[in-house]
Amino acid sequence: MRYVFGGHMLAGEFRPVWERHAGGAVLGSFGAFLVIEASDTARERAARPFARLTTVVSDRSQRKAGDVTAQLRRLWDQLAPRLDPAHVAVISGATGVEPATSEERAFLADHPDVAVRAPASYFGLGPEPQFLMNVAIAALAVSHGRLFPPADQSGVERPAEDAVTQAVVTSVGQWRGEGMALVEAVG
């Protein structure tokens, strides 16, 4: 009901998040649990790491028009020195809620060569676990060294054959809050 009150639910037929012209999310039920461990202790007990969680950054913009795009650019700039443009992918937290999704799309347009996937097209919006779930998916992607197939005809997501060693996870709240994480293959 809360999302209905906010005008944030998808009306009509299901479509992938980037193809929802009027915007709106589809709720999903899921949970995500990550075990995060210092690399030393993982090594000592001979555990196999999926990935390295290098950085998490976040901030709160005022949400005036263009704020989310500008904020994502600022967060990206904090990660940029570490990024390898040929092998980085974006696991987007976009859920179809507007204007957040359009503003994120504008940010992604800055990086036309970076492959993008928005897992919410597959499993919907789960407000609490969304970011953790996407970090988990990013960790799996870099541990396999490749992405899963795109779920989008709009051009934001496209097939990606290149090896993926880094994934930037984005997170834009329906109402407030923006964040990003960098997940890297353990080399």
Next chain:
Amino acid sequence: MADTTDRPIIVVTGMGVVTSLGAGKAENWDKLTAGTSGIHTITRFAVEGLKTRVAGTVDFLSIEPFCAAAMCERLADIATEEAIGESGLGTSGNFPGPLFLAVAPIEMEWHQRQQVAAAAGANGAVSYDDLIRAGTGGQFRSYFERLAFGSVAEHLAARFGTKGSPISLSTACASGATAIQLGVEAIRRGETEAALCAATDSSVNQESLIRFSLLSALSTHNDPPEGASKPFSKNRDGFVMAEGAGALVLESLDSAKARGARILGVIEGCGEMVDSFHRTRSSPDGKPIIGSIRNAIEDAGLTPDDIDYINAHGTSTPENDKMEYLGLSAVLGERVKTVPISSNKSMIGHTISAAGAVEAIFSLLTLEHQRIPPTINYQVPDPAIPLDVVPNVARDARVTHVISNSFGFGGQNVSLVMAREPA
């Protein structure tokens, strides 16, 4: 300025508090040390037929129609304004650090549900489809924001200009202490020189009261209301729900000294331990409570012998007070009988999500004034809990290191150790 393990020393440079006793540190401290109770008969809603009809509601503020989330925000606003004002840190609307807010879970109020149901204009019983139809179109858009768990923190971040994405948290009755712990840890990690740690709760509505009542957690001592909360007494029969907020400006000692700020106290150590024994009961061996207390003392670089006052969780439930005694006696040994301990909840009730912060502030005031607020309503000592509860009357005492306990349902336990002066 570093502590014994080379971490920054964390000091408090501003505090603000609201409870049923009043708004502001001065009024609360005067009443607390006079042994005044803020517990009264509930007038906010009809209590006919309810087993529990008393609470520590904040009745000198009103929100019509009542909305717990809006009241939480109001209480937090007042406490934060006092805390930031006292600290003199930053400029108006520009606080140079993050916000950690303990906030009660937010639920839709009955009047809001009734409004949506009325707007649905259903022929008969209101169905889910009717509610969706009424909710579509933006008529109730404000409820989307008001009912978001993060809405109170968002408001505070916007008003006071805290930095970054504000953290809203809930660890049940330990929430307020958790907010302080997160602030301490952020400064120790070197991410910031200052943090705003606040906690607010305004849960006294019909549903919350009945829910706690169904858990048999609440006192049913309705007459006189001020006698309902009687921590550590043999005739204690449950806690009393209450409202309030507390806010603290934490700062590294270096930062506070550099700007010549008045130092109100030191957060020396934070300890926590979680137990998964039961939804509401604590593990019968007391292990998590003992661990929480020990961890806090150890984090402070002290030994149990250094603690000379205990600001109790002391809820007045048969279970908590017994377990708190058990935990303290395991850590303090024979000293448990002589170290003064008192429960602010005997006067203000249990401010739930806010309790950890509100009681940390009262602990710091105890250090500042070298005066221990009493445990009131202590008429029938419990021979199974032989403690010096500072019965009924405040006491002047030399207090150097205080431990304040917060033990939450769901096995979430946090203890804080505080001192007047940096070591």
